[in-house]
Amino acid sequence: xxxxxxxxxxxxxxxxxxxxxxxxxxxxxxxxxxxxxxxxxxxxxxxxxxxxxxxxxxxxxxxxxxxxxxxxxxxxxxxxxxxxxxxxxxxxxxxxxxxxxxxxxxxxxxxxxxxxxxxxxxxxxxxxxxxxxxxxxxxxxxxxxxxxxxxxxxxxxxxxxxxxxxxxxxxxxxxxxxxxxxxxxxxxxxxxxxxxxxxxxxxxxxxxxxxxxxxxxxxxxxxxxxxxxxxxxxxxxxxxxxxxxxxxxxxxxxxxxxxxxxxxxxxxxxxxxxxxxxxxxxxxxxxxxxxxxxxxxxxxxxxxxxxxxxxxxxxxxxxxxxxxxxxxxxxxxxxxxxxxxxxxx
Numbered sequence: 591x592x593x594x595x596x597x598x599x600x601x602x603x604x605x606x607x608x609x610x611x612x613x614x615x616x617x618x619x620x621x622x623x624x625x626x627x628x629x630x631x632x633x634x635x636x637x638x639x640x641x642x643x644x645x646x647x648x649x650x651x652x653x654x655x656x657x658x659x660x661x662x663x664x665x666x667x668x669x670x671x672x673x674x675x676x677x678x679x680x681x682x683x684x685x686x687x688x689x690x691x692x693x694x695x696x697x698x699x700x701x702x703x704x705x706x707x708x709x710x711x712x713x714x715x716x717x718x719x720x721x722x723x724x725x726x727x728x729x730x731x732x733x734x735x736x737x738x739x740x741x742x743x744x745x746x747x748x749x750x751x752x753x754x755x756x757x758x759x760x761x762x763x764x765x766x767x768x769x770x771x772x773x774x775x776x777x778x779x780x781x782x783x784x785x786x787x788x789x790x791x792x793x794x795x796x797x798x799x800x801x802x803x804x805x806x807x808x809x810x811x812x813x814x815x816x817x818x819x820x821x822x823x824x825x826x827x828x829x830x831x832x833x834x835x836x837x838x839x840x841x842x843x844x845x846x847x848x849x850x851x852x853x854x855x856x857x858x859x860x861x862x863x864x865x866x867x868x869x870x871x872x873x874x875x876x877x878x879x880x881x882x883x884x885x886x887x888x889x890x891x892x893x894x895x896x897x898x899x900x901x902x903x904x905x906x907x908x909x910x911x912x913x914x915x916x917x918x919x920x921x922x923x924x925x926x927x928x929x930x931x932x933x934x935x
Contacts, residue, residue, distance in 0.1 A: 595935070596927070596932065596933055597932075605928055605929075607921070608917065608918075608921040608923050608928055608929045609929065609931060611733060611734050611917060611920065611921055612914075612917045612929055612931075614733050615729070615730055615733055615913075615916070615917060615920075616687060616913075618729055618733060619687070619707065619726060619729065620687070622725070622726070622729065623685050623709065626683065627683055628683040628684060628685050628709065629681060629683065629684050629685075630684075630685055630686065630687070631673065631676060631681075631684050631685070631686050632686065632688070633666070633669040633672040633673060633686055633688060634666075634672065635665050635666055635688075635689065635690075635691075636651070636653070636663045636664070636665065636666070637663065637664050637665075637666045637671065637672070637893070638663060638664075638891060638893060638895075639664070639671065639890055639891050639892060639893040639896075640664035640665065640666055640667045640890055641666070641667040641668055641670070641671070641890070642874075642875040642878050642879055642890060642892060642893075643834065643878055644878045644879070644881040644882040644885065644886075645882075645885075646667050646692065647667075647692060647693035647694040647695070647886075648664040648665060648666075648667055648691065648692070648693060648890065649664065649665045649691045649693050649702075650662055650663070650664050651663055651664070651665065664890070665690075665691040666690055666691070667690055667691065667692050668690055668706060668708065668910055669686045669688050669690070669706070669708050670708065670835070670908070670910070671893050671896045673686060673708060673710060673908070674710075674864070674896060674899060674900070674903060674908075675895065675896065675899045677710055677712060677899075677902075677903045677904075677906055678899035678900070678902035678903050679902075681712075682711075682712040682713070682904075683709075683710070683711055683712065684709065684710050685707065685708065685709035685710075686706075686707075686708050686709075687705060687706075687707050687913060688705065688706060688708070689703055689704070689705055689706075690703070690704060690705075690706045691703050692704075698924065698925045698926065699856060699915065699918075699926055700926065701914065701926050701927060701930055701933060701934065702934060703934070704912065704913075704914050704926070704930070705912075705913040705914055705930075706910050706911070706912065706913060707726075707910070707911045707912075707913045707916075708908070708909065708910040708911070709722070709908065709909060710864075710906055710907070710908040711906065711907050711908070712903075712904045712905070712906045713904060713905060713906070714906075714907050715863070715907060716836075716847045716849070716861055716862060716863035716907040718907060719849075719859075719861040719907050719908075719909045720752070720754070720824055720849065720851075720861070722909070723752075723822075723824075723851050723858070723859055723861075723909070723911065724748075724751075724752060724822070726911065726916070727739070727748035727822065727853065727858075727916070728748050728749055730748070730916050730917070730919075730920040731748045731749070731920055733920070734920040734921055736920065736922070737749065739853050739854050739919035739920060739922075740854060740919065740922040741853075741854040741855070741856050741918065741919055741922075741924075742854075742924070744818075744819060744854040744855055745820070745854065746818050746819065746820060746821060746822060746853040746854045746919070747820065747821050748822060748853065750820070750821035750822070751821070752821060752822035752823060752824045752851070753821060753822070753823045753824065754823075754824045754826050754849075755817075755823055755824065755825055755826065756825075756826050756827040756845075757769070757809075757825060757826070757827060757828050757829065758770060758827070758829075758845075760809075760813045760816075760817075760825060761808060761809075761812070761813060764812050764813045764816050765791055765808055765812035765813065766791065767784075767787050767788075767791065767808060767812075768787065769784070769805075769829065770844070771783045771784075771787070772784040772787075772801060773829055773831070773844045774844075775843070775844065776843060776844075777829070777830035777831060777838070777843045777844045778831070779801040779802075779829070779831045780801065781799065781800055781801040781804065784801055784804045784805070785799065785804055788804050788807070788808060791808075791812070793807055793808065793811065800881070801831065802831065802832065802881075805829070805832065813825075814852070814855060814857075815855055816855075817852035817855060818851075818852035818853040818854050818855055818856065819854070819855065822851060822852065822853045823851075823852045823853075824849050824850075824851055824852075825849060825850045825851075825852060826848075826849040827839060827845045827846070827847075827848070827849070828845065828846050828848040828849070828850075829844060829845060829846070830843060830844055830845060830846045832846070832848070833846030833848055833862075833865070833874070834848065834860075834862070834874070835862055835864065835865050835871065835874075836848035836862035836863055836864065836865055837862075837863050837864065837865040837866070837867075846862075846863075847862060847863030847907075848860070848861070848862050848863075849861050851911070853919055854919055856915055856918075856919065857912075857915075858911055858912055858915055858916060858919075859909055859910060859911035859912070860909065860910055861907065861908070861909035861910075862907065862908055862909070863905075863907050864903065864905075864906045864907060864908050865900075866900045866901065866903045866905075866906070867900065868897045868898070868900045868901060871897060871900060872892070872897055875892050876892070879892075914926050914929055914930055917929040
């Protein structure tokens with residue numbers, strides 16, 4: 591059955607309670623950050639590089655200069671690169687509640703344009719971000735007048751202490767997979783041992799599947815359905831090969847200071863102990879763009895200013911949280927479109 595457009599009075603009346611909660615939550619979280627001496631920043635949406643993850647897709651546009659010359663720019667997929675430059679400039683506690691854009695993403699939990707809450711704490715361990723997430727989840731539930739998050743038929747109590755579960759432990763528990771068997775002492779990975787285990791668990795494996803492809807498939811099929819059920823889950827200590835922009839775990843180069851927060855099986859946030867080594871970061875970016883070129887036939891430019899700024903950043907932890915998803919779970923909305931003021935048709 592086709593639903594009426596969001597702008598019809600009847601449909602807006604149905605959506606309005608969730609939208610009002612969204613507005614109250616935005617106000618309250620700004621007060622919460624201000625009380626902890628955070629500065630709200632307002633990053634520009636246009637960027638020379640939209641991000642350098644293989645499976646992240648940007649919206650491209652063309653800027654025309656006064657001389658008529660064309661330059662390709664992108665709508666940012668995250669304010670991360672801009673915010674890290676501000677950390678290099680000397681800011682220590684910053685947050686942004688801003689619109690971001692991701693192409694090839696549309697569904698009950700995805701909208702091409704959405705709102706991201708991103709914040710950074712210089713001098714703080716990444717475990718502090720986990721505590722921040724708990725506070726924000728409980729804030730959302732309290733404002734919504736509920737004791738539980740809900741999505742589809744799954745419930746989660748945001749007032750329960752989250753379970754902190756390592757990726758290695760999660761795969762062992764839910765898929766009977768020994769991930770470390772496929773990771774060398776230096777953090778490099780081998781696809782063959784993981785492929786053999788994946789096949790034994792009934793996963794279809796293609797000849798050209800990479801180690802990362804296999805890990806992603808195992809997490810989606812065997813692990814994610816169990817996360818954030820009853821209480822939130824912090825999926826922690828990702829393999830270094832999946833570290834993205836996170837630094838390696840002290841004492842174990844096979845793992846990284848990266849975690850994801852789940853509630854009701856829905857990923858809410860992605861946090862890092864931030865990598866500030868420009869040489870290592872360039873290697874990761876180039877490897878990601880090589881993979882993007884292999885799979886999708888395109889690549890994005892590297893942000894050379896970011897790479898130049900990294901050595902100026904002090905030890906820092908940072909995180910991005912899907913604000914629309916937080917509202918969706920707190921209001922028990924069935925689709926992310928129901929909590930966005932003006933969703934696309």
